[in-house]
Amino acid sequence: MAINPIKTKVAYLGPPSSYTHQVVYTLRASGLLNSPYNVSCTYRQQAALGTFDSNDTILEPQNSIHDIFSAVQSSSVTYGVVPFENSTNGSVVYTLDLLIDLEHQSTSIKVCGEAYMDVHHCLLGHIGRTHHIHGDPTSSSDGSRTPTIDVPHPNPARAQPLKDLRHIKRIYSHPQAFGQCEAFLSTYLKGIERQEVSSTSKAAEVVAADQSRSTAAISSKLAAEIHGLSLLAEGIEDSEDNTTRFLILCNPDERVHSSSTDYSFNRQLSSPMSYKSLVAFKVNHQSSGALAKALAVFGDHGVNLTSINSRPSREHPWHYVFLIEFEGKREADGSGKVNAALEALIGPTQGQWKFLGSWVDKMSKASKASTTPS
Secondary structure, eight states: OOOOOOOEEEEEESSSSOHHHHHHHHHHHTTSOOOSOOOOOOHHHHHHHHHSOGGGEEEEEESSHHHHHHHHHTTSSSEEEEEEEETTTEEOHHHHHHHHTTTOSOTTOEEEEEEEEEOOOEEEEOOOSSOOOTTOTTOSOOSOOOOOSSOSSOOOOSOOOSSOOTTOOEEEEOHHHHHHTHHHHHHHSTTOEEEEOSOHHHHHHHHHHOTTOOEEEEEOHHHHHHHTOEEEEEOOOSOTTOEEEEEEEEOGGGSOOOSSSSTTTTTTSOSSOOEEEEEEEOOOTTSTTHHHHHHHHHHHTTOOEEEEEEEEOSSSTTOEEEEEEEESOOOTTSOSHHHHHHHHTHHHHTTOEEEEEEEEOTTSHHHHHHHSOO
16 A cells, blocks of 8 residues: 655745745756755745745745744744845844744754745735826826935836826835835835735735725735736836845754754755854853954854844843854764864853754855756
């Protein structure tokens, strides 16, 4: 009798039509990941589909990033996909806070992979009773932005409305999406109320259910198709190369590993590979040069830092926790320069540091070459 294989469960920020979904699907379709581990649309769902084999994956939408972390920590899912940073709008601070885990709710979670996705936002909604396309003399703006003292020469919006927007009274989206579309919003929807929701796909869901037909959502074209909304504008992001990086989370305490610290997610990829790692630490804010000494540890051991973030420690006002991303990976046998650097980090941090995982660097030339199908 045939035995049905156990399907991999992947948590993403729902509801369906998210970017997470697309990311996973894109990577799988390109043949870059033939993984036995799987992730079923927000941008995060799109990310999930591009990374995992959909034939063996059950995608489980979550209401918040916190819920994704909880699902991974409890091992009710195998992986979680969360947004980490955007090339235009910077870090997703809620993800940073959950990685730091000051409340000790996700102590077992590690980062085991990453995925990148080009994000192109659309303005979705219902067409008003009168719908003039851009260029019509009744259009509400000519595309220019009002100069201010801080921004005397503002960049113009990259896109123009496809439909008249004068009936729009409120806009829904995720905070990151608002930040990525500021030029368009301040040009064509200046002064319109903005309402933050948990995801871009949630925004589309809310607008689709709105009987007043006077609201709009910043979301994806896929969300428009799923929720039956019209494209009021397309490509409204400020930057043409607007890209979001997603992190893939796992609970290594619940998995069987090789001697690698990749937590099995990238074991099928051939060497040589380039890796990244992430660590969080605190320093004594009363000790002169404490942060400088902690950072110097990595340089002393030949480890290149790639990013630094800080978040409030919540212990004292103006005290911080630092998240450092760097090249290389932590070896299970304790060897290598990364392990040596982490050992040396104990001194300047007084042992207050937390290793958050190593994973294949998807942006490096070595990794791209190793994962290109022959």
